[in-house]
Structure formats: structure tokens, C-alpha cells
Amino acid sequence: MKADLSGINIVILGSFNPKIFQPAWFAANELIRKLEAEEADTEIIHNDISIFRIGNWLRLEVTRDRFHASTEQEAYFEVLVDFVLGTFSLLSHTPAGILGINTSMHYRIKNEKLWHKIGDKLAPKEPWKSLMRTPGLTRVEMQDIRIDGPKGYLRVRVEPSIRITPGIAINTNDHYEVDGPKNATGCSKLMEILNANWKSSIYNAGNIAKTIIT
Amino acid sequence: MLTPPLNEEVEISIFGPGYGECILIHIGFNDWIIIDSCINPSSKEPCAVEYLSNIGVPLDTDVKLIIATHWHDDHIRGIGKIVSTCSNATFVCSDGLLTKEFVTFIKAYGARPGLTEGVNEFDIVLKSLETSHRTPKYASAEKALWKRNGPNGKPPCCITALSPADFAIHLSKIQLKELFPQENTTKRDVVAPQPNNVAVVIWIEVGDIYLLLGSDLENSPDKRHGWAAIVDSNLRPEGIASVFKIPHHGSKNADLPEVWEKMLIKNPLAVMTPFSKGNVSLPTLEDINRIKSQTSEGYITAPPRVKRVKKPKIVEQFVKGATKSIYQANSFFGHARFRADLKSLPIDWKTELFQSATSLNSLKV
Amino acid sequence: MQLAKSEQYDQYDQERLSIASDNSNINDPEEKEKIIPSLYMDRKWEVITNPDVTSYGQVSFQDCKFIVPQGEASVDNKINSTYIDDDKFNLLQKEIPESPVVWYPLKHQRTTMFTSFIKWRGVVLKIYKDCFLCRLVDQDGNSPDEEAEILLSEISDEDLQLIDIGAVFYWSIGYQTNPSGSRTRSSIIRFRRLPVWRSEELSEAQKKAEKTLIALGIA
Numbered sequence: 001m002k003a004d005l006s007g008i009n010i011v012i013l014g015s016f017n018p019k020i021f022q023p024a025w026f027a028a029n030e031l032i033r034k035l036e037a038e039e040a041d042t043e044i045i046h047n048d049i050s051i052f053r054i055g056n057w058l059r060l061e062v063t064r065d066r067f068h069a070s071t072e073q074e075a076y077f078e079v080l081v082d083f084v085l086g087t088f089s090l091l092s093h094t095p096a097g098i099l100g101i102n103t104s105m106h107y108r109i110k111n112e113k114l115w116h117k118i119g120d121k122l123a124p125k126e127p128w129k130s131l132m133r134t135p136g137l138t139r140v141e142m143q144d145i146r147i148d149g150p151k152g153y154l155r156v157r158v159e160p161s162i163r164i165t166p167g168i169a170i171n172t173n174d175h176y177e178v179d180g181p182k183n184a185t186g187c188s189k190l191m192e193i194l195n196a197n198w199k200s201s202i203y204n205a206g207n208i209a210k211t212i213i214t
Numbered sequence: 215m216l217t218p219p220l221n222e223e224v225e226i227s228i229f230g231p232g233y234g235e236c237i238l239i240h241i242g243f244n245d246w247i248i249i250d251s252c253i254n255p256s257s258k259e260p261c262a263v264e265y266l267s268n269i270g271v272p273l274d275t276d277v278k279l280i281i282a283t284h285w286h287d288d289h290i291r292g293i294g295k296i297v298s299t300c301s302n303a304t305f306v307c308s309d310g311l312l313t314k315e316f317v318t319f320i321k322a323y324g325a326r327p328g329l330t331e332g333v334n335e336f337d338i339v340l341k342s343l344e345t346s347h348r349t350p351k352y353a354s355a356e357k358a359l360w361k362r363n364g365p366n367g368k369p370p371c372c373i374t375a376l377s378p379a380d381f382a383i384h385l386s387k388i389q390l391k392e393l394f395p396q397e398n399t400t401k402r403d404v405v406a407p408q409p410n411n412v413a414v415v416i417w418i419e420v421g422d423i424y425l426l427l428g429s430d431l432e433n434s435p436d437k438r439h440g441w442a443a444i445v446d447s448n449l450r451p452e453g454i455a456s457v458f459k460i461p462h463h464g465s466k467n468a469d470l471p472e473v474w475e476k477m478l479i480k481n482p483l484a485v486m487t488p489f490s491k492g493n494v495s496l497p498t499l500e501d502i503n504r505i506k507s508q509t510s511e512g513y514i515t516a517p518p519r520v521k522r523v524k525k526p527k528i529v530e531q532f533v534k535g536a537t538k539s540i541y542q543a544n545s546f547f548g549h550a551r552f553r554a555d556l557k558s559l560p561i562d563w564k565t566e567l568f569q570s571a572t573s574l575n576s577l578k579v
Numbered sequence: 580m581q582l583a584k585s586e587q588y589d590q591y592d593q594e595r596l597s598i599a600s601d602n603s604n605i606n607d608p609e610e611k612e613k614i615i616p617s618l619y620m621d622r623k624w625e626v627i628t629n630p631d632v633t634s635y636g637q638v639s640f641q642d643c644k645f646i647v648p649q650g651e652a653s654v655d656n657k658i659n660s661t662y663i664d665d666d667k668f669n670l671l672q673k674e675i676p677e678s679p680v681v682w683y684p685l686k687h688q689r690t691t692m693f694t695s696f697i698k699w700r701g702v703v704l705k706i707y708k709d710c711f712l713c714r715l716v717d718q719d720g721n722s723p724d725e726e727a728e729i730l731l732s733e734i735s736d737e738d739l740q741l742i743d744i745g746a747v748f749y750w751s752i753g754y755q756t757n758p759s760g761s762r763t764r765s766s767i768i769r770f771r772r773l774p775v776w777r778s779e780e781l782s783e784a785q786k787k788a789e790k791t792l793i794a795l796g797i798a
Contacts, residue, residue, distance in 0.1 A: 005692050005756075031772050033737040056691035056757075073693035075751030075767040078700075078718075082771050089774045233724070255723070312797055314788055321791070322776070322784035340791055349796040397781060401773040402745030403702050491704070492712050492726045523722055529697050532752045532766040533727070538710050540727035 001210045003105035003170075005163055008077050008202060009070030010084050010194070014096025014184055018050040021062040031086045032058075058083065067096075072104075081198050088187045096187035097179030101198055103172045103205040106161040107213050115166040118213060122158060150193050152176040156208055170212060172205040218269040219553055224423050226457055227551045229254075229261040230487030230515045231544055234289035236261045237427060237459060241420045242556055243368045246271060247279045247360075248300070249416065249427060251293035251335075255547050260292025263299055265549070277303040279360050279373065281353065283414040283429040285311055286406035287335045294338025301346055305339065306359055306375075308412035309352035310383035319394045323404060333404055353414045355379045356449040369421035369556055374451050376415040377431055382439035386411035415444060415461070417451050421556045424453040426477055428461030432468045441470040445477065454479050456561050457552065460486035464497030464505055464514075474508050483511045483563050485550050488518040490543050495519040502574055512574035513567065515548035546570035693765065695753035697722075701729075701768075703746045711742060715750065733768055741770040 022045050027037030036054050043051040051061045057076040061068045071080045088094060109115040119137040128135035139159040146152045152175040161167030176197070178189045218240075219225040225240035232252030239247040248262045257264060266273055277300035282290050285307070297305055317340065324337030343350060353359060353375035364370035378386065389407050413431040418424065434440030441461075444450060456479050462468035464486045474482075484505060489496040495518045497505070505512045522542040524530060533540055548571030554563045567573070699715040706712075710728040717724070731739065738748075748770040755765040 002694060004694065006694070007692075029774065031774070033735070035737060073691060073755075074695045075693045075698065075749070075753070075765075076769070078749050078771075079769055082773060086772060086774050312792070312795070314785075314792060317788035317791055318781075318785045321787040322781060340795070344791055344794045347794075395776040395781060397778050398775045400741070400743070400746075400775055402743060403747050405702065405704060405745045490726065492728065522725065525722065526696050528754075528764055529752045532764070536729055536733045536766065536768075538728040538730060540725055543714060543724040543726045 001107075001206070001213065003206075003209065004108045004167070005072065005106040006074055007070060007072035007104045008080060009068060009100075009102045009104070010080065010198075011100035011102065012067040012084070012088075012096050012187070012190065013065060013098035013100075014067070014094055014187060016062050016064055016067055016094060016096075017047075018062040018064060019045060019047050021045075021050045021060060021067075023052055023054060026054075026083075026087070029086075029090055031083055031090075077202065081194065085191055085195060088191050092186055092188050092191075094187050095184040096190050097177060097184030099176040099178075099190050099194055101174040101176075101194065101201040103174075103202055105170045105205065105209050106163050107168050107170070107209065108164045109166045109168060109213075112166050115160075115168070118168060119160075122212070146176075149197075150176045150178065154204075158212060168213060170205075170209045172201075172208065174201040174205075216268050218271060220555075222556045223553050224420055224556055225551065225553045226425065226459075226485075227265065227549060228459065228485050228487065228515055229265070229549050230547070231489065232261070232547060233291060233544065234284070235487040235515070238262055238265065239418060239425065241362070241371045241373075241418065244271070244276045245362065245368075245371070246277045247281070247373065247418075248277060248296060248303070249281045249429075250283055251290045251296055253291045255544070260295050261549075262296050263292070273299045274301045279304050279306060281306040281359070281414060281416065282336075282339070283308070283412070283416075284406070284410060285316075285333070285336050285412065286404065287333065288406055289430075290335050292335070294335045294342060297339045298342040298346075304360070305343055305348060305350045306353050306414070307350060308378055308383070308386070308414055309354040309357075310378070310386050311412060312350060312352070313387070315387075315394060316390055319390065322395050353378070354383065355443070356447065359416075371418070371420040372451070374417045374419075376417050376444045376447075376450055377429075377439070378412055378414065379439040379443045381436070381443075382411045385439070409467075411439070413461075417453075417455075419451060419453060422559060423457075423554065423556065423561055424455040425457045425459075426455035426473075427459040428468065428473075429459075430462045430468070432462055432465070433470055441468070441473055445470065445472045456482055457563070458482045458484045458509075460484050460505065462496070463487060463489035464501040466498075466501060466504070469501075469504065481509050481511060483513075483552060483565070484509045485513040485515070485552070487515045490519065490541060493539055493541060495541075502577065506574055510575065511563075511565075513550045513565065514572060514574060514577065515550050516546045516570035517572065517577060520546060548572070691758060692756045693751065693753055693767070694756075695751040697753075698749065698751045699725075701748045701750055703742055703744055703748075706742060706744070713748075718749075729768070733766075734770075735768075738768070738770040741772070747771040 023032070023037035023040035023042065026032045027034045032054055039055070041053040045052070049061070049063045053059050057071050057073045058080065059070050069080055069084055071077065088096070109118065122140045123137045125135050139157060141155060141157040143153050143155045146154065155173040155175070157171045159169050161169040163169070174197070176190070176193050178184070178193065221243045223240065224242060225238070227238040229236040230252055232255060234250060234252045236252045237249040239249070241247065246266065251260050251262060253259065254261050254264055263273065266277070271277075280293070280297055280300060280303045282293055282305070284290050297303070320333050320337050320340065323333045351359060355375065355377050357375050358372060359375055360371075360373040362368060362371040389411055393404060393407065395401070409432045410430040413429040415429050415431050416427040418427070431441060433442065437443055437446065455477060458478050486497065497514070497518055520542055522540065525533070547569055549568040550571040551566045551568070552563045553566075554561050698718045700718055701713040701715050704712045704714055704726070707728070709732075710730050712726065712728050715725045715727055731742075734742065748768055750766070750768045752766045754762050756762045
């Protein structure tokens with residue numbers, strides 16, 4: 001069951017030098033096309049923060065402790081992962097210990113009645129009716145701790161979509177920890193986790209969304 | 215289907231295609247051999263593991279030998295799981311494969327983020343062997359791989375490799391060297407080189423039954439390797455086989471009339487799997503007719519070419535505009551099984567065909 | 580009149596919150612209590628060094644920390660609670676740079692979206708004059724593998740140089756919705772770009788190979 005709108009973003013926490021993350025650097029290392037680098041929409045490149053967009057598929061935001069790459073085009077999910085893997089293959093000594101593989105999915109719901117039904121399934125209105133006049137679900141968030149594999153958790157947030165009406169937005173945060181932020185040395189382990197888990201993370205997010213919506 | 219063979223029964227099961235093929239041999243008295251591997255497209259599990267589990271065969275004890283006649287994922291998908299599940303089986307691969315250069319090649323590709331296709335299965339095999347402290351065995355021409363000397367009333371059995379010849383091993387090393395990653399070159403998937411110089415042809419003698427499993431071996435103008443080298447060898451085991459796993463999907467390049475004349479009985483039971491690559495599909499009509507002229511007991515696990523499954527209109531429109539041609543790569547999946555009683559002479563093979571498997575005589579081409 | 584430092588911080592905080600909030604009137608004392616952080620600006624900034632603030636509109640720099648109020652665990656994917664759900668994961672408490680950046684609230688920008696009908700992973704098998712043969716594997720597993728001869732004219736100029744035996748690409752066919760909402764059918768073929776093999780990687784592979792061969796009793 002495909003989402004009407006979907007996106008993924010990869011967040012890595014570590015220690016970065018934002019100034020090097022420029023379109024030209026990525027093109028020079030053949031991680032993006034040269035033309036894409038030339039046409040990049042750069043908001044800021046600074047010692048403390050860099051933000052730019054490549055084509056219509058990548059948004060990159062890097063601060064000293066956070067690397068955030070995102071796309072809202074399904075055709076570029078693998079390209080985004082390659083981009084991140086490629087970047088940190090070149091910068092393998094970058095200390096980074098925490099990874100988030102996050103998905104964002106928006107589903108159109110047939111009608112408002114069904115939309116309410118989904119909300120009621122997650123958070124029934126009955127217990128609230130004695131406390132509120134017209135209770136309505138604005139957001140629900142659940143977490144599951146990972147018991148095998150890398151340390152971390154999965155968080156799922158469900159709320160009405162602001163992009164589609166009536167619609168449901170389901171966001172997942174698949175969080176992995178290798179080292180505490182101060183202990184991280186290099187990022188190879190984190191990249192192995194990303195490489196091994198990104199596909200299943202997106203697949204699981206889709207399954208979760210399917211279970212919630214149907 | 216889900217009944218195991220009797221103790222005194224020999225069974226040959228061939229599965230495919232699933233990119234590649236898988237052959238299971240029961241040599242009597244709960245001793246099993248697995249040759250190569252492929253994945254069942256429905257269950258996504260290795261056929262060998264799935265089938266043997268379904269008929270109640272304990273994989274950790276009864277599988278004695280696992281032979282990989284290829285090293286590329288396309289032909290041995292799932293073999294990693296087989297090796298780790300069949301924890302007491304000896305793993306056999308072609309001589310010349312487990313060199314330092316080849317294993318470095320495996321490790322380089324196996325470890326890199328973003329590159330998992332081509333040699334991942336072999337990496338899994340090596341890791342499994344390492345963990346379980348099993349030393350692999352090498353196959354080369356005229357080398358005995360496994361023997362059962364017939365204790366406790368079990369008929370004797372000998373499994374011999376008829377290839378690769380020494381010269382083929384030498385050629386394969388040269389071929390593989392070209393695939394090794396070089397510094398400052400772009401990372402790419404590994405595409406299986408042709409021909410398969412490390413193809414392992416297997417000869418099995420169990421009691422009075424002889425089997426010739428042709429793997430992917432092709433003919434060569436150079437008689438130092440290929441089928442001619444096998445037929446001409448004075449060291450190959452004696453006997454004539456009643457079952458022939460036709461090599462290289464029945465292609466003309468792998469057919470040598472002398473094999474039919476000198477190594478097989480008249481009208482042997484012959485079986486193969488189909489193959490598709492672009493607009494090439496094997497066996498061709500010519501191949502089928504040639505094989506039918508040699509035996510009336512010819513079988514194939516699935517028809518060679520099937521009609522492509524159409525996609526939604528929007529997809530077909532773009533595909534039509536962007537391509538010169540497009541074909542479905544894999545045929546349907548099938549399983550052909552043959553069983554015979556070791557004690558009854560003449561040998562009477564009972565044929566069972568499952569899923570898309572069919573006889574060549576029934577094939578509509 | 581120069582304000583006292585603590586008053587400067589307070590003023591900055593108020594001004595920042597007023598930018599951030601959806602519906603607050605900073606001058607109304609009653610309204611001040613009701614300031615609701617914007618959906619798009621959940622981070623709370625805490626000033627820790629001397630500001631050189633004249634107004635938030637100028638290029639002025641203040642130290643900042645990424646701190647989430649106690650008890651609040653935001654999963655907003657703009658921020659990624661990957662790290663802000665627990666104070667101990669606050670990375671920069673001691674390593675804040677001397678010259679930080681003033682953060683302006685940005686309106687969420689709509690981007691182009693793509694929803695695919697099919698997505699293939701392709702591998703180049705052979706190259707011809709005007710096309711290349713490839714194997715296509717459906718990434719959703721809904722259809723069998725296919726082999727196609729794709730025209731070179733379908734490939735972007737820069738990707739043409741990436742075509743070689745074994746080169747991998749992704750081919751998606753679906754609908755593209757641009758920020759203004761209009762929808763078009765689209766086909767995107769894009770070759771993978773991975774860094775080249777480095778000597779460290781090859782040395783590492785060699786070491787692993789030696790270790791494996793010894794363990795297998797071969798070397």
C-alpha cells in the first residue's frame with residue numbers, strides 16, 4: 001500500500017565541519033552530477049551551518065553536530081542512501097555515533113468518517129468525552145526498544161496530515177546508537193548499520209503504516 | 215510430494231530456474247548431496263533447504279556434501295544459508311577458487327557499504343565455514359570428493375569430479391584477476407564472466423546406478439579443457455550413466471556427441487533447466503530437437519521462454535519508449551524428481567514433475 | 580541605554596519566541612503566557628555567551644545549545660528525536676563554537692514529490708552502440724526479473740560516463756508532483772555513484788582474506 005506522499009531523511013549525529021559540505025565538494029568526489037552542483041540552491045555555507053538543495057531531490061543541512069539529508073521523492077530513496085554512504089566512505093574518520101533513518105508518509109483517507117475511525121482505533125474518544133466537549137486526536141506517538149542488533153529504538157508518530165485532507169501522516173524514527181556522542185571514533189560502524197538496515201527500515205515503516213491505516 | 219525417498223531409493227531432484235539451478239541427490243540410506251542453489255520465487259527460500267525440510271530430512275546430519283559449481287550469486291543464491299544449516303556437510307568448490315586473491319576479492323566486495331551483489335553468497339559461505347571450523351574441499355578433474363564404502367549393508371558410493379581440468383583452472387585464475395578491484399577504480403557490481411571455467415562436472419556411482427551431472431561445462435576448441443578433455447581422459451571412472459543433467463541449459467556449445475555415445479546408456483533420462491538473457495533463451499528449438507533425437511526421456515524444469523507479464527499502462531508506455539526490447543528474465547519455476555530402487559535391475563526411474571516442469575515431448579515450442 | 584546582560588537575554592528570548600510562535604502578541608502580558616512554539620521551530624535556544632545583539636534582524640551571533648525542555652521528547656522528523664530526547668545526548672554543551680548563528684524560522688518549503696508505480700534496480704550486462712543490455716530487478720518484488728536493452732539516449736549526459744559492465748542504476752516510473760501541485764508522469768533513470776576503491780579498503784580486504792584462509796586451514 002503506497003503512501004500518497006512519502007519521504008525519507010537520514011540524520012547522523014557526530015562532529016562535523018559544515019563548511020566542507022558544499023555542492024562543489026560532492027561533485028568533485030563524484031557523489032552528485034557536476035551540473036547538479038552548479039545549479040544547487042545554496043542557502044548558507046558557513047563554519048557552523050551549511051544548507052543547500054540539489055536538484056529537486058536532495059536537501060542537505062549540516063551543523064557542527066548534525067548531518068541531515070532528506071528527500072521527498074521515492075525515486076531517490078536509494079540515491080539518498082548512496083549519497084550518505086558515499087559521503088561517509090570518504091569521511092570515514094568523522095566521529096559519529098548515532099543514526100536516525102526516518103520516514104514520513106502521508107495517506108489520503110477516503111472520507112472523514114474513515115479518518116475519524118482510524119483516530120478512534122488509536123485513541124478512543126470515549127474516555128475523553130467526560131473530560132472534553134469535542135475530543136479529537138492530534139497526535140499519538142509510540143516507541144519500541146530494539147532488543148537485538150544495534151542499540152536503539154523505533155518511534156512511530158501518527159497525526160492528521162497537513163499535506164492531504166483528509167489524510168493521515170505517519171512518521172517513523174528508527175534510531176541506532178553505536179557510541180555516545182563523545183566517544184565516537186570514526187563512522188564506519190554506523191555506515192555498516194545504515195547499509196544493512198535502511199531497506200528493512202523503510203519496508204517496516206510501510207508495514208506499520210499499512211497496519212494503522214487498514 | 216512430501217514423502218522422503220526410501221533407504222534403498224536413489225533420488226535426483228532438480229529445481230530451477232531461479233537464476234541458476236539446484237540439484238539434490240539422495241544416494242540411499244539418508245545420505246544427501248546438494249549441488250548449487252537457487253531461490254524459490256514464491257517462498258524466497260533456498261529450494262534445497264525448503265524441500266529437504268518439507269520431506270523431513272534433518273539437514274544437520276543427513277547432508278554430506280555441498281558442491282558449488284559456480285561462485286557468482288546468480289547461480290548459487292541461498293547457498294550461504296545451506297552451508298550454515300547443513301552444519302556437518304563438507305563444502306566443495308572448484309580448485310583455484312580459494313586463492314588469496316579470490317578471497318580478497320570476496321572480502322572487498324562483501325564488506326563495502328552499497329555493494330552486495332555478485333559475491334555476497336560466497337562471503338556468507340566462507341564466514342559460515344570459518345565459524346563452524348570446516349575446511350572446504352577442492353574439486354578438479356578425476357578427483358574423488360566423497361566415498362561410502364558400504365558399511366552396514368549400505369551400497370558403496372563414490373562421487374568424483376570430472377572437471378575443471380588443470381588448464382581450465384589456470385584460465386579461471388586469469389579471468390578472475392580481471393574482476394579484482396583496483397585502487398581508484400569505480401565500484402561496480404560483479405557480473406559473472408562467461409564461460410564458466412570453474413564448472414564442476416560430477417560423476418556419481420551408487421551401487422549399479424551411475425549419474426552424470428554436467429553443470430555448466432561447455433565445449434572448447436582447446437582439448438585441454440571442456441567436454442573433450444573429459445571424454446578423452448583415461449583416468450575418468452568407468453561406467454555408463456543412466457541419468458544425465460544436461461549442461462549449460464541444453465546449448466549447442468555444451469553438446470558433444472561423444473558424451474552421449476561413450477558416457478551414457480542408450481535413451482538415458484536427461485534433464486535440464488532453462489535460461490534467459492535478453493533475447494537469448496536456452497534451450498532453443500534446435501537444441502530441444504537435438505536432445506530429443508538422443509533420448510525420448512528428456513525433461514525440463516520450466517518452458518524456455520514465457521510471455522512477459524505486462525505492467526500498468528503508464529509503465530508500459532515509458533518502457534516502450536525507453537527500450538529496444540524487454541524480456542522476462544526468469545521462466546516459471548519447476549521441480550523434476552526421479553527415483554529408482556537401488557536393488558532392482560534394470561534400473562527403473564520413476565518420474566515426477568512439479569510446478570512448471572515438463573517433458574520435452576510435451577513442450578509447446 | 581544599554582540593557583543589563585540578563586535583560587538583554589530576556590529581550591532576545593522574547594523576540595525569538597515571538598518570531599517562533601504562531602499566534603502571540605508579545606506586548607500583551609496575558610498573551611505572553613500562551614506562546615505556542617511553532618510547528619517549525621521546536622528547538623529552544625539558550626544563550627550562553629555574551630551576545631552582540633542589536634536586533635534579531637541583523638547578522639549577529641550568539642552561542643546556542645540544542646536543548647529540549649525536560650520531559651519533552653519530540654519526534655518531529657524535521658529535528659529527528661534521534662538525539663534530542665535526552666539531555667545526555669546534547670553534544671555541544673562544552674564545545675559550543677565562539678561564533679554561532681542566529682536561527683531564523685523558515686517556513687516549511689514544499690518540494691517536488693515522486694510516487695512510483697515501479698522501481699527497478701538495474702545492472703549493466705553488455706554495452707552496444709546505441710543501447711545497453713541490463714537486468715532489471717523489481718525492488719518491490721511484485722514482478723519477475725526482466726532484461727532489457729535500454730537506449731543510451733534515455734541516459735543523462737553525465738551518467739553516460741558511468742555506464743560500464745556491472746554499473747548499477749535505478750529506474751523509477753511514476754507520478755511527479757511539483758511544489759505548485761501539478762502532476763506529471765515521469766521516468767527517472769539514475770546511475771549509482773559510489774566512491775572509488777581506496778587502498779585502505781583493499782588492504783583491509785587482504786587482511787581479512789589472510790585471516791579467513793588461515794582459519795579455514797588453507798594458508
